[in-house]
Amino acid sequence: MAITLPGQTLRGVAAKLRQLSYVPTSWQGVLAGLNADGREQLQTFFDELVLEGGTPQLIAKVLEHLADQREALQLERDAWSFVWSGPEPAHAKTADTFATVDQLIQHAESSLLIATYNIGLSSQFQDLLKSIADRLESGQIQRVELFFHPIQIADRLGTEPLKTIRQWFDKDVWPWPTKPLAYVDQRLSSGSAERCYQHSKVVVADADTNRSSALVTSANFSETAQRHNFEAGWLVRQPWRADQVANHFHEMVQEGLFVAI
Amino acid sequence: MAITLPGQTLRGVAAKLRQLSYVPTSWQGVLAGLNADGREQLQTFFDELVLEGGTPQLIAKVLEHLADQREALQLERDAWSFVWSGPEPAHAKTADTFATVDQLIQHAESSLLIATYNIGLSSQFQDLLKSIADRLESGQIQRVELFFHPIQIADRLGTEPLKTIRQWFDKDVWPWPTKPLAYVDQRLSSGSAERCYQHSKVVVADADTNRSSALVTSANFSETAQRHNFEAGWLVRQPWRADQVANHFHEMVQEGLFVAI
Numbered sequence: 001m002a003i004t005l006p007g008q009t010l011r012g013v014a015a016k017l018r019q020l021s022y023v024p025t026s027w028q029g030v031l032a033g034l035n036a037d038g039r040e041q042l043q044t045f046f047d048e049l050v051l052e053g054g055t056p057q058l059i060a061k062v063l064e065h066l067a068d069q070r071e072a073l074q075l076e077r078d079a080w081s082f083v084w085s086g087p088e089p090a091h092a093k094t095a096d097t098f099a100t101v102d103q104l105i106q107h108a109e110s111s112l113l114i115a116t117y118n119i120g121l122s123s124q125f126q127d128l129l130k131s132i133a134d135r136l137e138s139g140q141i142q143r144v145e146l147f148f149h150p151i152q153i154a155d156r157l158g159t160e161p162l163k164t165i166r167q168w169f170d171k172d173v174w175p176w177p178t179k180p181l182a183y184v185d186q187r188l189s190s191g192s193a194e195r196c197y198q199h200s201k202v203v204v205a206d207a208d209t210n211r212s213s214a215l216v217t218s219a220n221f222s223e224t225a226q227r228h229n230f231e232a233g234w235l236v237r238q239p240w241r242a243d244q245v246a247n248h249f250h251e252m253v254q255e256g257l258f259v260a261i
Numbered sequence: 262m263a264i265t266l267p268g269q270t271l272r273g274v275a276a277k278l279r280q281l282s283y284v285p286t287s288w289q290g291v292l293a294g295l296n297a298d299g300r301e302q303l304q305t306f307f308d309e310l311v312l313e314g315g316t317p318q319l320i321a322k323v324l325e326h327l328a329d330q331r332e333a334l335q336l337e338r339d340a341w342s343f344v345w346s347g348p349e350p351a352h353a354k355t356a357d358t359f360a361t362v363d364q365l366i367q368h369a370e371s372s373l374l375i376a377t378y379n380i381g382l383s384s385q386f387q388d389l390l391k392s393i394a395d396r397l398e399s400g401q402i403q404r405v406e407l408f409f410h411p412i413q414i415a416d417r418l419g420t421e422p423l424k425t426i427r428q429w430f431d432k433d434v435w436p437w438p439t440k441p442l443a444y445v446d447q448r449l450s451s452g453s454a455e456r457c458y459q460h461s462k463v464v465v466a467d468a469d470t471n472r473s474s475a476l477v478t479s480a481n482f483s484e485t486a487q488r489h490n491f492e493a494g495w496l497v498r499q500p501w502r503a504d505q506v507a508n509h510f511h512e513m514v515q516e517g518l519f520v521a522i
Binding site for chain 2: 002003045048049052053054055057058061062065066068069070072073076077080082084086087115117147185187197198199200201202216217218219229230231232233234236241244245248252257
């Protein structure tokens with residue numbers, strides 16, 4: 001029978017076992033406070049070990065190792081949050097998209113990677129971008145990468161699309177002096193007839209650090225999307241997972257599929 | 262030192278321990294084939310247990326319990342896949358969105374829940390919808406729920422929006438006789454001036470069964486999105502996680518935020 005008790009419970013039982021110098025006639029005292037299922041799991045396990053000569057001290061040690069494993073599993077599970085937005089009362093029940101994005105941005109300590117289709121130009125969104133620009137300028141964060149589709153000017157990119165996008169970006173999207181690294185789909189620069197876009201929606205904070213977190217969502221990086229639409233995504237606060245997302249974008253840049261403007 | 266070896270390795274070592282009737286002078290034979298880090302983890306652990314009177318039989322039993330835990334963790338990790346699409350060669354490296362959606366649909370055994378903003382009407386997409394209709398009609402699956410925004414007719418919903426959407430849906434989206442449950446944002450029926458939409462993109466297969474899987478992505482349920490755009494999402498093949506997503510939609514229906522057409 002696999003043990004499914006939380007690490008903390010196992011550590012509590014181990015502490016009680018450490019006070020025993022002999023195998024008790026009953027485990028009742030040691031297992032007091034556990035529910036029936038938990039008691040059964042551990043009783044069976046203890047009996048198995050005692051049959052092989054296990055002492056309370058040894059069993060305590062083993063429980064602590066099992067607690068390490070249970071905690072690793074819990075950490076893995078807790079790393080994921082379903083992030084949702086929609087009209088009230090839907091909001092209250094799960095993590096809200098805008099709040100999540102705002103927190104990722106404000107708590108970032110080294111870098112931000114943001115991918116969106118539509119890069120919103122509402123005043124609320126401009127405030128958010130300015131807060132990033134301020135943090136970049138003051139050195140609170142060192143690296144900002146933006147991947148977006150210039151939907152607002154998509155029908156007037158002219159003969160030098162990247163130059164047009166750059167001018168629009170510097171004037172309308174990011175007028176502040178310290179600029180982020182900004183990327184668009186390579187197909188825009190080649191004037192491809194395909195109507196295909198950078199449509200992924202991602203925010204990665206602090207990639208390649210032990211704080212790395214990533215939100216992958218349906219929500220564009222714009223005020224309306226995050227406040228009023230129904231949107232769904234997953235936030236993962238686990239460095240290797242979040243880095244997997246950031247690395248994917250970096251590979252796309254290396255392969256020339258995204259180009260800097 | 263927490264043990265981080267895979268379950269299979271621990272089971273292999275346990276099998277070797279079971280062949281011993283006494284504590285060996287060296288663990289070298291038992292740990293042959295492990296790398297230095299693995300050997301160190303287990304040597305330390307074995308020495309701790311032997312100090313407390315542990316025999317090879319007892320240690321084998323403990324290793325099997327640890328293997329259960331390591332396998333549970335691995336299962337948790339393997340449950341998640343980063344699902345991406347984009348132009349080649351980006352495609353080849355991670356699970357492709359369209360292939361993932363197609364697989365979820367074709368392998369569903371009881372139900373499908375699909376949320377999209379734009380419900381595509383291309384021939385490839387119509388083939389996909391027809392395959393769902395066929396499976397629903399033949400009883401291979403019992404329940405199909407669609408959540409979408411009727412973008413194609415959004416500017417001509419008239420005074421009876423739900424009726425207009427229903428007629429369009431039955432004619433242009435789903436002309437086959439066995440209909441799915443179809444839902445739209447309640448704000449459409451009330452003629453709200455807010456420009457807000459069902460924008461989440463989700464496919465859940467076999468919710469509330471032990472096969473339940475969910476894809477949460479940026480990709481609309483339409484051909485172009487899944488084949489050519491850059492899109493990012495997570496597939497989770499773990500029942501309680503996937504059910505969390507489906508349940509969320511069912512709660513939204515119960516709360517009247519989505520209404521059946």
